[in-house]
Amino acid sequence: MKKGEIFEDLLRxxxxxxxxxxxxxxxxLIEEKINPIEGIEEGLSKxxxxxxxxxxxxxIYLPEMIMAADVFGSVMEIxxxxxxAEGLDKVKRGKVVIGTVKGDIHAIGKxxxxxxxxxxxxxVHNLGVDVATSTFIEEARKVxxxxxxxxxxxxxxxxxxxxxxxxxxxxxxxDKYTILIGGAPTSQDWADEIGAxxxxxxxxxxxxxxxxxxxxxxxx
Ligand code: B12
Numbered sequence: 001m002k003k004g005e006i007f008e009d010l011l012r013x014x015x016x017x018x019x020x021x022x023x024x025x026x027x028x029l030i031e032e033k034i035n036p037i038e039g040i041e042e043g044l045s046k047x048x049x050x051x052x053x054x055x056x057x058x059x060i061y062l063p064e065m066i067m068a069a070d071v072f073g074s075v076m077e078i079x080x081x082x083x084x085a086e087g088l089d090k091v092k093r094g095k096v097v098i099g100t101v102k103g104d105i106h107a108i109g110k111x112x113x114x115x116x117x118x119x120x121x122x123x124v125h126n127l128g129v130d131v132a133t134s135t136f137i138e139e140a141r142k143v144x145x146x147x148x149x150x151x152x153x154x155x156x157x158x159x160x161x162x163x164x165x166x167x168x169x170x171x172x173x174x175d176k177y178t179i180l181i182g183g184a185p186t187s188q189d190w191a192d193e194i195g196a197x198x199x200x201x202x203x204x205x206x207x208x209x210x211x212x213x214x215x216x217x218x219x220x
Contacts, residue, residue: 010043
């Protein structure tokens, strides 16, 4: 079976809410020794994009969106143990506090970023979803974080990413942390506007950014 066909099956499994199809495709992907991260980005996540568009066009409703997230999660359970830190040494690279901002319960993308950062050698404190602005700051202080990761999937919760940065500026702690933002409605422009250090469009980009920025800081 070709790589593209497996990705297509993963995409279709999410869109058709077909858990068994997803599981079969995941097993195939592992048998064919394809990088699971590619399967997540090129298959599952693309399927989720389609689901989002269908929801937007009222072709599906909330229960279907919940079921799609469930299929995504089941397939991830199969892929997770096969995601390895190939080529990366096991040196701890720094501490990350990550969560989805207040008012927002989207978890999938943030959890993938958290998982890949962990695989890349970071110590990750995943605060979950609907995280209060004060909790991000308190946890970052408590664990002496190097990076704060803020996920937002709703246009209405994007300003909360800015709130975290603004409060850190007010308390004089802004420069203590590298702040990364992400989530579907966010962008590099938004990151620049609110004064974040980086924007990660995908989980892979989030990891490369984290590595770049931490190295930069250590030689600054
Ligand atoms: C699945 C889903 C849900 C699930 C979430 C389940 C879960 N456990 O997470 C459920 C059903 C609960 C849900 C609920 C709602 N949803 Co919803 N949801 C989605 C959907 C279809 C997919 C999101 C997803 O998981 N994508 C897959 C992951 C892998 O991608 P990702 O999240 O973008 O993450 C990647 C990158 O963004 C990045 N990244 C993410 N976070 C971070 C953080 C950092 C630091 C970095 C560097 C990078 C990074 O890396 C990730 C991996 O590559 C999107 C559509 C879309 N296009 O995003 C709508 C969507 C986000 N939802 C939407 C809406 C409206 C809602 C509801 C308000 C619906 C309702 N009427 O109740 C509620 C909101 C509830 C709330 N208060 O949060 C809208 C938002 C519109 C807007 N612009 O504000 C969208 C865009 C759908 C649409 N087209 O209308 N949703």
